[in-house]
Amino acid sequence: MLNSFFTTCRQFGFQLELLFDTLGHLPSLWKRRAMIADQLFVGGVQVVHVVLLVGLFAGMILALQTGLYLAQLGQQDQIGTLVALSMAREMGPFITGIILAATAGSALAAELGTMSVSDELAALEVLSVDRVDFLVLPRLVALAIACPLLTVLCDLIGVVGGGLVASAQLSVELELYFKSAIQALQDPGSLIPLPKDVYAGLLKSFVFGILIAIISCSAGMHARGGALGVGQATRQAVRDSIIAIIVSNYFLTWLLYQN
Amino acid sequence: MDAQGDHRTATADSAPARSGADDRQKDHEGDREVVIRFDKVSKRFGSKVVLDKLDLVVYRGETLVLMGPSGTGKSVTLRHVIGLMKADSGRVTVQGHDMATISRKDLAELRRHMGYLFQDSALINWLNVRDNVALPLRENTDLSEAEILERVEQKLELVHLPGILEKMPSELSGGMRKRVGLARALITDPKLILYDEPNAGLDPEISASINQLIRDVRTQLDITSVVISHLVSCVKTVADRVVLLEEGKVVLEGPRDEFLASDHPRLVRFLGDSKD
Numbered sequence: 060m061l062n063s064f065f066t067t068c069r070q071f072g073f074q075l076e077l078l079f080d081t082l083g084h085l086p087s088l089w090k091r092r093a094m095i096a097d098q099l100f101v102g103g104v105q106v107v108h109v110v111l112l113v114g115l116f117a118g119m120i121l122a123l124q125t126g127l128y129l130a131q132l133g134q135q136d137q138i139g140t141l142v143a144l145s146m147a148r149e150m151g152p153f154i155t156g157i158i159l160a161a162t163a164g165s166a167l168a169a170e171l172g173t174m175s176v177s178d179e180l181a182a183l184e185v186l187s188v189d190r191v192d193f194l195v196l197p198r199l200v201a202l203a204i205a206c207p208l209l210t211v212l213c214d215l216i217g218v219v220g221g222g223l224v225a226s227a228q229l230s231v232e233l234e235l236y237f238k239s240a241i242q243a244l245q246d247p248g249s250l251i252p253l254p255k256d257v258y259a260g261l262l263k264s265f266v267f268g269i270l271i272a273i274i275s276c277s278a279g280m281h282a283r284g285g286a287l288g289v290g291q292a293t294r295q296a297v298r299d300s301i302i303a304i305i306v307s308n309y310f311l312t313w314l315l316y317q318n
Numbered sequence: 319m320d321a322q323g324d325h326r327t328a329t330a331d332s333a334p335a336r337s338g339a340d341d342r343q344k345d346h347e348g349d350r351e352v353v354i355r356f357d358k359v360s361k362r363f364g365s366k367v368v369l370d371k372l373d374l375v376v377y378r379g380e381t382l383v384l385m386g387p388s389g390t391g392k393s394v395t396l397r398h399v400i401g402l403m404k405a406d407s408g409r410v411t412v413q414g415h416d417m418a419t420i421s422r423k424d425l426a427e428l429r430r431h432m433g434y435l436f437q438d439s440a441l442i443n444w445l446n447v448r449d450n451v452a453l454p455l456r457e458n459t460d461l462s463e464a465e466i467l468e469r470v471e472q473k474l475e476l477v478h479l480p481g482i483l484e485k486m487p488s489e490l491s492g493g494m495r496k497r498v499g500l501a502r503a504l505i506t507d508p509k510l511i512l513y514d515e516p517n518a519g520l521d522p523e524i525s526a527s528i529n530q531l532i533r534d535v536r537t538q539l540d541i542t543s544v545v546i547s548h549l550v551s552c553v554k555t556v557a558d559r560v561v562l563l564e565e566g567k568v569v570l571e572g573p574r575d576e577f578l579a580s581d582h583p584r585l586v587r588f589l590g591d592s593k594d
Contacts, residue, residue: 174442182440185400186454186502187426193457 070299074277077191081199081273084192094197095204102163102198103205109158110209111216117150118142118217122224126231135231139239142221143214147244147256151214152206153308156267159206160300164275167198168296171279172289180280190280199272206268207261214260259315263308270303345414351378353510353542354399359408361394361566368394370566371408381536381543383553383574386563387588392546393437395563396512399544400434401425413510430458433503433511437518439495441487441502447474448483451502458506473501476538477531493524497531504535511535513545517552529555550589553578562588 088095125141171194174180183190218240225231244254251258275296282292345352354376361369368391376382384392397403398410401417410417415428441450451470455461461469474480477497487495496516503511513532517525529552536543536556545556553560553574560577562570562585570582577585 177438177443178436178440179442181402182434182436182442184402185429185432185434186457187429188453188457 070277070281073281074273077195077277077280078269078273080191081195084189084196087192087196088200091192091197091200094193095200098197098201099205101166102159102201103209106158106162107209107212109162110155110213113154113158114146114151114213114216115220117154117213118146118220118222119224121145121150121217122221123228126225126229130229135225135229136235136239138221138225138229138231139218139236140243142225143218143240143243144256146214146217146221147260149260149308149312151210151217152260152264152267153304154217155206155210155213155264156271156304156308157301159202159209159268160271160275160297160304163202163205164271164300165293165297167272167275168279168282168293169289171276172282172292175280175282175292176285176288195272195276198276199269202268202272203265204268206264206271210261210264214257255315259311262315263311266307266311267304270307271300274299274303345411347375347377352376353378353413354544355409355411356395356398357409357411359398359405359410361391361398361403361406368566369398369405372563372566372568374561374568376542376544378542379540380558381532381545381556383545383547383557383560384563385546385548385553385560385588390563391566392563393514396434396514396544396546399512400429400432430454430506431509433500433506433508435496435499435503435511435513435516437514439487439499441495441498443487445487446483447479447485447487447490447498450487450498451505453502454506469505470501473504474498476504476535477501478527491524492519493528496520496528500531500535504539507539508541510542510544513543513547515546515548517547517549522551525549526551526555532556550578 121142122138126135126138129135129137129141171180174194180190183193218237222233222236222240225236226233244256246255247253278292278296278299282288345355352375354374356372356374358371358373359369360367360371368389372391372395374395384395386392394403398405398417399412401412401420404418412428413431415424417425420428441447442453445453448467448470449456451473452466455466455469459466470483471480474482477500479494479497479501482490482494482498487498490498500516516528516532520528529549532543532545532552533556535541543556545552547553557574557577559573560571561568562577562582564584569584570577570580572580
């Protein structure tokens, strides 16, 4: 028990150190642009269809669950408001984060884990190639960009899905549904002159992208012991990323909406 | 031939620490310059002692072959030289640098003058041959792409692998991967090169060609080499001097011909029928 506590503390310490180390390499962004584009394709473009499918059904479920209750109260015209706010504030960033943790995060941990157990990371060190600059920076930047972009898609398709259910099953006019959805997202924030629910959700997903990248890179770089070690690193990356997404989501919500 | 003797006649031990690579006091034994020195180096993993007060020297320009049963610390020895591991006790010096106290900057600079051929070649699997071999130059120099490509082609010719620039590591045979790994290790024109079981997993014909390549590289580039091998054929082709390690200690060492002619019981047992 105590051992596992100290192991967790060590991992957290390494992740924190890796994060600051990576941020210190931000001046290399231009040099790494090709690798960032590659990672954006692997981590972002290749999961678009998953995000669209999950986002669509999430929006449909939200509309159905809230719609059935609101219909009892005669408030069906509020479905658009509820779906839009739920998707923008919570569901969009959360769903996208979980999907990226399970796809890009696990792939990232497996890739770096395989490099670790096959001496490729040691080879980079021997060749005086900075592993953080060469491996971690492009992956972190790509996920930090991909996560908010995918969240926008998830939000949009979720609202569309909710509209389909509202129209087909709850007899709400599509025009009314989308009007209430758009109105719900027009509340300007105090920080920047953009709809607060939109930028709050995007800020969350930006943080989730960074967390997934750092946790997965850290797990992969510490993989030892062949295929078994790579499997453990991958499992650890997905598990820890999901925990980090949920915990950080609470604190970000508290920070952004406490007033 | 006696192992574990105190060979030192003059060392850099008493010299104050310096930061630059060139102003270090050179370590000599007689008229021979010592490039690598292990001074009572110990290393353990958990309860297993891998290196046990190991004393070892490698002289400039020679090719030293490390032999010994599996798990006797040969690869661990090389990893201490390149700075991938640190000794629990004792001292490792490489070209005058104490590897326990060397700064990150000096270590990176030192590594630019060293090459390391990993047992499984350790090519970056998502880079093609050109990008793998060019990697150290792209990352650490300001050379133009044209100059880098010229050097890459030159090194690939040196290892007898022209025209495979676009191939991925997964498309290469074991022997080709070793050669590409060697080309990458040589791309910075190192003064010292470390080979971790260059013959592992290769058939006798390819293995012989790798041995010949190691000898050619040494002859053409005049570099110091340390080779881990289990094969007498490798010793016969490349070695100037041979060391037999067991349980983290040197049990026998000497010039190649004297070593192979030795009737030391441990050597006889280790080589079995393969002595000739």
